[in-house]
Amino acid sequence: MARKLDDVLERMGDCDSLAQLEAAVVDLRDRYDVEHLVYHCVKAGGEQWAALTYSKRWVDIYVERDFQTIDPVVLSCFRRFTPVDWKRLNWSGRPARMLLAESIAHGLGNQGYSLPIRGPAGQFALFTVNNKAGDDSWARFTRAHMDDLLLAAHYVNERALAIEGAGGEGAPSLSPRERDALTMLAAGRSRAQAAERLKISEHTLRVYIESARHKLGALNTTHAVANALARGLIGL
Template structure:
């Protein structure tokens, strides 16, 4: 019973974990040791569309590109804002079988899949795991690299999919940064957006911020709105709080 053995191994391994970093490394070891080419753990708020955190063993150039192109908006493995967590479904894509791609006429999504394959990733499956009755969902994703598509059709692949809820609930956000993982919460803020939020955090009003940065007040408001949208916040106060909590600005 390979599935039961994998479950027992997962629980035993996670029970022995001593920290968030240790838990992450153990989950990576379990999934990649079973044949996955990469492993991803994330958390999203479906009410606001905010990415709370995202950790991945995919290569850094691809992850940086994913952020720079704001591919969260077209990546079918990234749940879209507004869909209740309990209505989210598992998404599986395989580059060699494009009929599995949940794409329509969006040319950017087609570009996304081609670039994903060029980066060496030819298959992926993402399993959403609702966190109780909240609007938040944990996401576990893993998949195959070039030449490893057979893994996506193997019994162990299906077993790992079934074990995803355990990984989602036992996995936690890493504290700080780690050289082998990627943590990103949404699109990058521009330098000017960070400047404006920093001044807001210090209690400055729009007029004073405009004077300090030598820009107009409408431009200040534009930067605030842009930063707020990127961070998935309804108000400027929330945007400042989120930016501080993520270390994007300091007080």
Template sequence: MARKLDDLLERLGDATDLSALDSAVFDLRDRYDVEHLVYHSVKSSGDQWAALTYPQPWVDAYVENNFQTIDPVVLSCFRGFTPVDWKRLDWSSRPARALFGEGIANGLGNQGFSLPIRGPSGQFALFTVNHRSGDDTWGKFTRGYMHDLLLAAHFVNERALALDGEGHAPHQALSPRETDALTLLAAGKSRAQAAERLKISEHTLRVYIESARFKLGALNTTHAVANALSRGLICL
């Protein structure tokens, strides 16, 4: 894991209030040298909290015009669980094109990816990285840093919930093999590489990962890795 992410995760762990977490989000943006970064959480009760670097006039216009009802990014993420690259979404409708154009006019970059996060008791969060670049540069960036930023997204969400009094539930202990499997994945190894390192089949590895995911109450493997790291169950 890159040193810049190690430092950021340490700072997240030291955050004692939401204001400090908000500052950490700005720091994350600067460390990865992107245009904007957004974390927005909505609880089932309707309570919301956000840490974002978008210009305030754009935020005000977005909220005032209820753009979330036509935003292809929000609509896609609300239906799915995996990261969404903005360029792969359908922007063909007139409202969507107008929304994108207005965002660019208000200082947003032309590239972005967003990660939906689903937490306890119906909580839904969106983590977005936005930048201004060509397709080749953006592709290189996402290939190089996607893993880091997905982990950071789950760490931000975990910390926001903890600071808001909704930390994770007590966990069951991971077995040594479950710990080893998640540690290798956190280090950036593929499933095939992790299985080879542990001298087990990929099928057996999958069993360990699913068991760890269940114990950690995680929605997917990335969430399990992030939870295990944030709880100190695995170390890099």
């Protein structure tokens, strides 16, 4: 992992309050030099919590106008496990265009990438990177940094659940490296690419994958990845 990510993840591991985790999210935003970074969690019982860099005014407007019911990003993420590029969504309807115009007027960028995360006991979360950039520049950014941000999304979610005491009873405990390995495979990386990204040998990667597979009671690697996603042990 890049040094900038290593530093923030190490800091996240020491967070024992949501306020400290929010400060780490702000630090991550600054290190990647993007406009905004958002983690928003909804528990099964409806309780919500967020660590974000949006203005309070925009958050208040979004909640007051119930924008989540028309937001193409939220609606799309509820239906899938894979990351959502905002530019690929349908913004042609009048409510969606109004929402987009309002968001930009309140300091959001025109580009966004959101990662849905499903956790234990019905927990659902979104990890979003938002920026002001042209299409070509944004494509270069996502190619260069999306692996980092996939891992960061998982770490933020895991730490938030730990702080809130919502880790889920009976869920198998995977080590950070086991989760990293499965996250890379879930994102479509080959074993060679995953090993290179995590700066470990393919042999070491194989050890982590096999260890995770046994803990999850999975028949093979594909089953292990699917199992980990379904249990919310990794985010994608």
